[in-house]
Amino acid sequence: MVDFFLSYLKNEKRLSAYTLKAYATDIKQFESFVLSFHENLYLEKASYQDIRAWIISLSDQKIDNKSINRKIATLRTFYKLLIQKGKISVDPTFGIKSLKKAKKLPVYVEETPMENLFDMVEYPNGYVGLRDRLILELLYSTGVRLSELINLKTLDVDFSGKQMKVLGKRNKYRIIPVIDQLIVLFKKYQQEVVSQFGQTSEFFILSDSGKKLYPVFVQRKVKHYLSQVTTISKKSPHILRHTFATHLLNRGAELNSIKELLGHASLAATQIYTHNTISQLKEIHKKSHPKA
Known part of the structure; x- marks a missing residue:
């Protein structure tokens, strides 16, 4: 389903090469994470708990919230497509909330x-x-x-x-x-x-x-x-x-x-x-x- 997803983004959504690369990186990272816990588990079978665990893992790695939110958005797009194609009936990203972005303090001169x-x-x-x-x-x-x-x-x-x-x-x-x-x-x-x-x-x-x-x-x-x-x-x-x-x-x-x-x-x-x-x-x- 990953290849199908990326093909969909490229041919139907016509995303730029840069954006497509980011989506590919995100979905493959999630796939690797899921397989490290559930051998031979297809992404279609991933659960809400799997996604939550991945987000916690990313946060523990000190990845900034902006990057994590982009990865969450990738999963939402992926599972929305699976719903549309009838591959799954329940969206595991439902209830997953984006993380709060850290506010940048205004830079000023002393x-x-x-x-x-x-x-x-x-x-x-x-x-x-x-x-x-x-x-x-x-x-x-x-x-x-x-x-x-x-x-x-x-x-x-x-x-x-x-x-x-x-x-x-x-x-x-x-x-x-x-x-x-x-x-x-x-x-x-x-x-x-x-x-x-x-x-x-x-x-x-x-x-x-x-x-x-x-x-x-x-x-x-x-x-x-x-x-x-x-x-x-x-x-x-x-x-x-x-x-x-x-x-x-x-x-x-x-x-x-x-x-x-x-x-x-x-x-x-x-x-x-x-x-x-x-x-x-x-x-x-x-x-x-x-x-x-």
Whole structure:
């Protein structure tokens, strides 16, 4: 039945060679596991208990839940086909639940490297250096998404009110306060834009040629400058968004306030940052408490 199953996936489902290989590996691993306990037992006769035992065995081998869930999905597809073809009457995967995926904590830059990014890194002279610094300052000081930064319009920046309006997900606008230091940088940059291109533009932050920014341009800039102050593996605009939220939380900001600043639809999306704060508290406790 294994060969029939793989033939079905290839010819009727038209799965890619890579996906087909993954299915083949999963079903053959399960077959080997079952035969190690039940000699000459066909997969059609495998039971719910056999599948449960396999999942426990995989977990004991420290295989991550994401991979185990893929293997469970392979078995569901296999036994669903056997039901359709009348080979079995009871699906042994019925009642088998996928394992919970471990939540990945947001990666962020520590405060000292962020201070070095603005105090020690050398930026080019003139328009390019001022613009590059503004991109980094804006991402870190406001927590805006990459798309929000790119689409920020000149008219949406309120210098006197010290705030800016950004268009976020679900086409919802939100108002973000802007610190004095960033307002000063905004004004310097706008003067440099007029000097460089003769006038201001519809979009606030521009490319080297005075055009609207595009994602890869910003991603390259962020990676270039972050590489000078941190060794974290991922260096992207979204990392600066994580850094913004984590630093605020570490310094006592309320979760609800951070939610509004980030433009999250629910508090659940913001709560993941509390895990970083708890990890930091545990580390402080470990280093500081006499009994730790």
